[in-house]
Amino acid sequence: MRGLDSAMLADTVAQARRLPRLRSLLILRDGQVLAEQRFNGGPPLDRPVNIKSASKSVLSALVGIAIARGVLTGVDQRALSVLGSEAPPDPDPHLTRLTVRTC
Incomplete structure (x- = not known):
């Protein structure tokens, strides 16, 4: 596998175990x-x-990927x-103002 050989993978698991x-x-x-x-x-x-709270990091990464791929126009796009x-x-008036940033 490119960028991750079996020794690196084994070392990662060993470090995680600690x-x-x-x-x-x-x-x-x-x-x-x-x-x-x-x-x-x-x-x-x-x-x-x-x-x-790890989900916040995952979601922010996914939003960045979606913006880079053109799925979202940006964080100020309306939800x-x-x-x-x-x-x-x-929709509730609050929902009409909600953006990707404020989700």
Whole structure:
């Protein structure tokens, strides 16, 4: 695999194992699972977990990717324009002012 050889992957898992608060690790590339490990009594890997505030980082990265690919025009785009046909027919006035930035 380009950029990530088996020694680097093994080292990453070994370093993760030493983190006392880490409960699980899942590494994917192009949809292929490269590593999946449970640590410190973590839940089964097939069970969803609450990732708490990490979702903010993930969502901001996805917004950046969507802007770069032209899916979104920018963070000041109105959320209703993204919803398209899924938007409510008579939205709350607050929703009409909501932007990608303020979501």
